[in-house]
Amino acid sequence: MNFSFYEWLRGCAIVVFAILFLACKEDKKSNLQQEAHKFTNELVNETSPYLLQHAHNPVNWKPWSSKALEDAEAQHKLVLISIGYSSCHWCHVMEEETFEDEAVAKLMNENFINIKVDREERPDIDQIYQTFAQLTESNSGWPLNVITLPNGKPLYGGTYHTKEQWIGVLNKINDLYKNDAQKAAEYSDMVAGGIAEANAIAPAADIGVLTQQNLKESVANWKGNWDLERGGDKGVQKFMIPSNLSFLIDYAVLEGDNRAMGHVKTTLDKIEMGGVYDQLGGGFYRYSTDADWKIPHFEKMLYDNAQALSLYSKAYSVFKSVEYKNVVWETIAFLEREMKNPEGGYYAALDADSDGEEGKFYVWKESELKSVLGDDYDLFAIYYNIGPNSIWEEGNHVLRLETDIKSFLDAQAISYSDFDAAKNRWHKKLLNARDKRVRPSTDDKIITSWNALLITGLVDAYKAFGQQRHLDMAQGIYQFLKTTSFKNGLLVHTYKKGSVHKEGFVEDYAFLAEASLALYEVTLDGQYLEFAQEMVRNVASKFEDEASGMYRYNAASELIAKIIKTDDGVLPSPNAVMAHNLFRLGHIEYNMDYLKKSKQMLSAMVPSTIEAPASYSKWNALYLNIAYPFFEVAVVGNNAFPFVKDLHQKHLPNTLVVGTETESNLPLFEDRYDDDATYVYVCQNTTCKLPVRTVEEAMRQLQNF
Known part of the structure; x- marks a missing residue:
């Protein structure tokens, strides 16, 4: 077909018009976006919910990078580093009051290079500057606002500031830098040296300090601080x-310490009855704002709930409390319902705030309760102590219990089955009503180390209750992490679609190795053991610090000091977890080097465990394994799985339970397989009793070794 010149020209005109129309449409769309947000900074390209919350502040925020520090050097400016996380209430408050104020932003932009850090993405940066805040007796916590020289060495640190306080701080520190840069540099060098010293650990010269007497002294020093x-x-x-309560359970059993056991039971009961536990939806809030566990800080963190599963599952195996079982099952249901990514991992946190108010999603006015519950209200109000003494703020009630279930049933002359039916009815009505409210926002990062803690928590729940679905959930998370967060032999710390994956920290490797060992112990599947072994080798090659005999927090050395995290916080010490991993692998493989390394690491921490036991419970849990008799129970034979499952449902502190249903070259199993029978070998220090063919016989051997 032939076209004339005019037809060709007319076609070109149509194409050009279409291009111009689309271009104008895109420009209009872009202009609308600019109008919707008066300000946009570099954080708009990040995927962290916390950083994105600040992407349209008038402050010219930058994400952490070496380039940001180089910009500060080139422009002769101080660096302002503000650290927080998405579910942090006071972070939101400071943003609204201060960082959204244009006059404050102008002061910050003109005089500082401003960096926002999500402490959950970069716990190493947070750890460095929290240490600084603690050394200088500033307030530590979040938001943490630090002013540093261009080299990252700090001059000032503090948490929440009012707008007026913040302006005063900015002017004072900037004036100091401008008027006496030499003095500022000398001070920052001194502080950086203090941070390095705080992270210095002297290697142990003698493992002879690992005595029962030193461990008892540690607990004795702690007892005076218990709220009995x-x-x-x-x-x-x-x-x-x-980790504190988990250690004390095992210590109380091994040492026969009734006071310690009573304290643990009181604590567990007060927590699960208190407002710090979500009585309707399950799951734990971050902490109690009072000494009675009544009023929580309402954010829900994955790491708290993951570790609570382990704790209350262990407690159930000791105390056989139905309420502890309910706590575990309700918390698992909450996690599945509200924190699970459709792909299989679990989100980091739920915000404390919703609709601009802290706790609004969770609290109730008496009139609301009466409206929703109708005739059920009276019994409900007695059980949850709804009355003048339970009002929190503005007529709101936080649901909590004042008496245990048995006392309540006796007082009301109601059977447990009738009460359970009523309670389920109440909860269904109230949850339906709650679900119509504005929900707290979700921090949808998937953090490797926190998900690893959840794997361990679910395995511990499986051990206690024998529910296959709990094990299936744990295996699902493990597979998710291997698929999304493990690339070319390396772990990443956080995963989110579209994000730049940052290399993992020692806690990611250590916690996932621990979770893999837990899966191996209950499934008997060697793939989990092999992966744990790989993680431990990676830690040795990437993080080992020869000077201390410990492991550095991060593999890179971009920060002003190396971090060697030995104390527990809301997360257990990654070094303590690694020492546990080495100890357990040492017993599985009969690896004497691993056992020696584990004992040397613990020996270096004994002075700290005695001085500040509440901060070193994960180390003390290992101390129990070494100072008291430790047993290996190896189940070998084609019917090993049910034997192992039965053993795991019992509380056996200081005992490694493993098994195989096939021939194996592992030292614990080698030359012990028999096609015709399943045997249980109870061993201590490579010395074994004669094999037995029932769990009951094995238990008697453990008791009379």
């Missing part, structure tokens, strides 16, 4: 700290 009436440690605010 209300549970937990004394203080105006209270955190659950599962």
Whole structure:
């Protein structure tokens, strides 16, 4: 077909018109986006919910990078580093009051290079500057606002500031830098040296310090700080700290310490009855703002709930409390319902705030409760103590219990089955009503180390209750992490579609190795053991610090000091977890080097465990394994799985339970397989009793070794 010149020209005109029309449409769309946000900074390209919350502040925020520090050097400006996380209430408050104020932003932009850090993406940066805040007796916590020289060495640190306080700080520190840069440099060098010293660990010269007497002294020093009436440690605010209570359970059993066991039971009961536990939806809030566990800080963190599964599952195996079982099952249901990524991992956190108010999603006015519950209200109000004394703020009630279930049933002359039916009815009505409210926002990062803690928590729930679905969930998370967060032999710390994956920290490797060992112990599947072994080798090659005998927090050395995290916080110490991993692998493989390394690491920490036991419980849990008799129970034979499952449902502190249903070259199993029978070998220090053919016989051997 032939076209004339005029037809060709007319076609070109149509194409040009279409291009211009589309271009104008895109320009209009772009202009609308600019109008919707008066300000946009570099954080708009990030995927962290916390950083994105600040992407349209008038402050010229930048994400952490070496280039940002280089810009500060080139422009002769101080660096302002503001650290927080998406579910942090006071982070939101400071943003609204201060970082959204144009006059404050002008002061910051003219005089500082401003960097925003999500502490959950970069816990190493947070750790460095929290250490600085603690050394200088500033307030530590979040938001943490630090002013540094262009080299990252700090001059000032503090948490929440009002707008007026913040302006004063900015002017004062900037004036100091402008008027006496030499003095500022000398001070920052001194502080950086202090941070390095705080992370210095002297290697142990003698493992002879690992005596029962030193461990008893550690616990004795702690006892004076126990709140025996209300549970937990004394203080105006209270955190659950599962690793503390988990250690004390095992210590109380091994040492026969009734006072320690009573304190643990009181604490567990007060927590699960208190407002710090979501009585309707399951799951734990971050901490209690009072000493009675009544009023929580309403954010929900994955790491708290993951560790709570381990704690209450262990507690159930000791105390056989139905309420502890309910806590575990309700928390798992909450996690599945509200924190699970459709792909298989679990999100980091739920915000404390919704619709601009802290706790609004979770609290109730008496009139709302009466409206939703109708005739059920009276019994409900007695059970949850709804009355003048339970009002929190503005007529709102936080649901909590004042009496245990047995006392309540006796007082009301109601059977447990009738009450359970009523309670399910209440909860269904109230959850339906709650779901119509504005929900707290979700921090949808998937953090490797926190998900690894959840794997371990679900395995511990499986051990206690024998529910296959709990094990299936744990295996699903493991597979998700291997698929999304493990590339070319390396772990990443956080995963989110579209994000730039940053290399993992020692906690990611250590916690995932621990989770893999837990899966191996209950499934008998060698793939989990092999992966744990790989993770431990990676830690040795990437993070080992020869000077201390410990492991550095990060593989790179871009920060002003190396971090060697040995104390527990809301997360257990990654070095303590690694020492546990080495100890367990040492017993599985009969690897004497691993056992020696584990003992040397622990020996270096004994002075700290004695001085500050509440901060070193993960180390003390390992101390139990070494100072008291430790047993290996190896089940070998084609019917090993049910034997192992039965053993795991019992509380067996200081005991490694493993098994195989096939021939194996592992030292614990070698030359012990028999086609015709399944045998249980109870061993200590490579010395074994005669094999037995029932769990009951094995239990008697453990008791009378």
